[in-house]
Amino acid sequence: MKRFLFLAITLLLAAITFAQPAADRILGTYKAKFDKNDAKVKVFRHDGGYQMQICWLRVTHNPDGTLKTDAKNPDKGKRSTPMSEVVLIEHVTYENGIWKNGHIYDPKSGKTYKVELRLSDDNKLEVRGIVGPFHKSFYWTKIQ
Numbered sequence: 001m002k003r004f005l006f007l008a009i010t011l012l013l014a015a016i017t018f019a020q021p022a023a024d025r026i027l028g029t030y031k032a033k034f035d036k037n038d039a040k041v042k043v044f045r046h047d048g049g050y051q052m053q054i055c056w057l058r059v060t061h062n063p064d065g066t067l068k069t070d071a072k073n074p075d076k077g078k079r080s081t082p083m084s085e086v087v088l089i090e091h092v093t094y095e096n097g098i099w100k101n102g103h104i105y106d107p108k109s110g111k112t113y114k115v116e117l118r119l120s121d122d123n124k125l126e127v128r129g130i131v132g133p134f135h136k137s138f139y140w141t142k143i144q
Contacts, residue, residue, distance in 0.1 A: 029041065054085060068082065069083060074110055124141060
């Protein structure tokens, strides 16, 4: 009985160890485009899932010289956040090759949608925003 219990615990720990790297394949920095502006998005672990935040924008200021901010955020406390620091995707979790159960935020409209993420290969991430039966996909390229 002790051997069986030891074997079961060992197999469980091995399964957890091997499952983690598959989920973590998404970690890194991706090249993206938002409203014709080149950007970089960093993916990191957060609260038991994964979160994605803009970490660089080519154009950080409006034509009048003011800093681009998250002006349409429904949370008034976040409207002064620089666009180069906006969190785009929150709470995604990994399940059967898909990161899902999270939300994507569109700073252009201030709206939030369901999201699913898939790595089509090690360098291309499909980001799929979902509204009911409809979806829109765009692709980010991993650079780090």
